[in-house]
Amino acid sequence: MNRRQFLQAGAGLALASALPGRAAQASAQVVIIGGGVGGATAAKYLKLANPALKVTIIETNRTYIRPYGSSEVLTGHARMEDLTVSYDALHHRYGVDFLFDTVTGFDPDKKQVRTAGRQSLAYDKLIVSPGIRLDYAAIPGYSQAIADTRIPSGWIPGPQTALLARQLQAMKPGGTFVIVAPPTPYRCPPGPYERAALVTEWMRRHNPTGKVLILDPKDNFVTDATMQLGWHRLYGYDIPADFMQDMPAGVQNTGRPAPIAWVRAKDGGTTRGIDARSLTVHTEGGPVQADVLNVIPPMRAGKLAFDLGLTNETGWCPVERRTFESSVHADVYVIGDASIADAMPKSGFSANTQAKVTAQAIVDTLAGRAPAEPVWGNTCYALAGSDYGLFVADVFRLKGGKITQVSGKRYLPLDASPTQIRLGAVYQQAWLKTFTEDCFA
Ligand SMILES: Cc1cc2nc3c(=O)[nH]c(=O)nc-3n(C[C@H](O)[C@H](O)[C@H](O)COP(=O)(O)OP(=O)(O)OC[C@H]3O[C@@H](n4cnc5c(N)ncnc54)[C@H](O)[C@@H]3O)c2cc1C
Numbered sequence: 128m129n130r131r132q133f134l135q136a137g138a139g140l141a142l143a144s145a146l147p148g149r150a151a152q153a154s155a156q157v158v159i160i161g162g163g164v165g166g167a168t169a170a171k172y173l174k175l176a177n178p179a180l181k182v183t184i185i186e187t188n189r190t191y192i193r194p195y196g197s198s199e200v201l202t203g204h205a206r207m208e209d210l211t212v213s214y215d216a217l218h219h220r221y222g223v224d225f226l227f228d229t230v231t232g233f234d235p236d237k238k239q240v241r242t243a244g245r246q247s248l249a250y251d252k253l254i255v256s257p258g259i260r261l262d263y264a265a266i267p268g269y270s271q272a273i274a275d276t277r278i279p280s281g282w283i284p285g286p287q288t289a290l291l292a293r294q295l296q297a298m299k300p301g302g303t304f305v306i307v308a309p310p311t312p313y314r315c316p317p318g319p320y321e322r323a324a325l326v327t328e329w330m331r332r333h334n335p336t337g338k339v340l341i342l343d344p345k346d347n348f349v350t351d352a353t354m355q356l357g358w359h360r361l362y363g364y365d366i367p368a369d370f371m372q373d374m375p376a377g378v379q380n381t382g383r384p385a386p387i388a389w390v391r392a393k394d395g396g397t398t399r400g401i402d403a404r405s406l407t408v409h410t411e412g413g414p415v416q417a418d419v420l421n422v423i424p425p426m427r428a429g430k431l432a433f434d435l436g437l438t439n440e441t442g443w444c445p446v447e448r449r450t451f452e453s454s455v456h457a458d459v460y461v462i463g464d465a466s467i468a469d470a471m472p473k474s475g476f477s478a479n480t481q482a483k484v485t486a487q488a489i490v491d492t493l494a495g496r497a498p499a500e501p502v503w504g505n506t507c508y509a510l511a512g513s514d515y516g517l518f519v520a521d522v523f524r525l526k527g528g529k530i531t532q533v534s535g536k537r538y539l540p541l542d543a544s545p546t547q548i549r550l551g552a553v554y555q556q557a558w559l560k561t562f563t564e565d566c567f568a
Pocket of ligand 1: 259
């Protein structure tokens with residue numbers, strides 16, 4: 128659903144003010160836990176659809192640090208301050224209320240949320256968008272304490288991102304920057320590979336004999352062909368034989384060592400454990416020595432989702448796909464990375480489009496209407512270098528009760544022109560700005 132259709136739906140709602148559902152809706156209280164991409168977007172679009180709704184975001188932090196674009200802090204293309212997003216517009220322009228506190232539990236029968244600051248908030252509808260939890264302990268030898276001090280992950284941006292940037296800049300000449308990629312499902316599928324590319328590009332200028340090595344428990348990733356073609360053109364990376372058949376004419380491996388390497392599961396890239404003291408990664412293919420080590424561990428739904436009992440055995444939150452209402456508790460909606468959304472990736476774009484569909488479904492339900500047939504979208508832009516952009520773009524619909532990708536061509540074509548590739552990078556930068564505005568301003 129685009130913005131225009133959404134606003135029209137809201138206008139239609141206004142005309143329905145004489146209907147009985149309207150009174151209940153006007154006084155309805157929607158509480159949103161988590162003021163990240165999903166929560167912020169839901170709040171804004173609920174208020175756009177019906178300014179009379181009382182919408183309150185409960186969020187731990189007074190400002191949001193956006194994860195998308197955070198790898199650019201490592202290479203100095205962005206500063207930590209650039210990742211910081213204010214909640215002022217949501218409050219002053221749209222009338223969203225904020226409670227800066229951490230939710231610790233809730234009573235689904237009484238429909239009340241409890242916070243660490245001993246506040247209790249009643250809701251008619253509750254939206255939960257708590258993001259992810261990094262499962263540090265899933266990798267033997269790794270822990271949050273190690274991540275905070277020596278081997279940062281930085282997949283939830285903050286002090287670990289800044290630490291990793293300092294480590295990269297202080298790395299010895301000719302050193303190896305090792306990225307341990309996560310198993311699926313995880314936040315931002317092209318993200319680890321974009322990070323590897325940006326660090327490789329940075330090395331060419333600042334540490335020309337340095338290397339980047341990706342250790343992977345997988346054999347492929349979304350955008351793998353277009354990303355590897357970018358690595359090949361920019362850094363002389365040799366493309367594995369099983370990807371070569373799809374490459375455009377003229378792409379030829381040289382057999383020379385390249386500053387970036389991807390060790391897949393089939394080549395022994397799966398990590399069994401790490402030795403934090405010596406910065407050694409023990410992989411199925413043998414030990415790998417790092418000079419800077421960036422471990423992106425397996426992920427689960429944010430801790431809050433577990434605290435509220437919204438997860439299942441997968442560690443993610445099952446939802447009724449049409450509206451993202453929790454399969455566990457009525458009138459509770461789980462959106463964003465924490466939800467089980469089938470073919471939709473765990474991305475900011477997905478969280479944003481889920482938030483819009485769910486906001487409309489809540490407005491419809493409160494007005495006594497059946498929610499409309501949902502359509503979601505996702506576009507993930509990624510960089511193989513500052514001027515080398517690529518993407519995956521999808522439209523999703525419900526098919527047989529599952530969220531299914533229905534669009535045809537998904538990727539930047541492998542035979543894209545240099546102009547299309549440069550434009551991809553321009554779009555990526557523009558998206559960071561316009562997307563943040565769509566969610567928070
Ligand atoms: C390096 C990197 C690059 C990325 N690039 C892209 C990209 O190019 N495109 C894209 O679409 N996506 C990208 N993403 C992914 C995107 O940032 C996430 O998918 C998105 O932020 C998910 O939104 P969310 O609302 O689920 O969670 P979040 O945005 O993480 O928000 C969760 C919020 O909940 C709050 N919270 C949690 N628990 C509680 C509690 N108990 N009480 C109160 N508040 C709580 C947190 O403080 C946080 O503010 C990237 C991610 C990374 C790490």
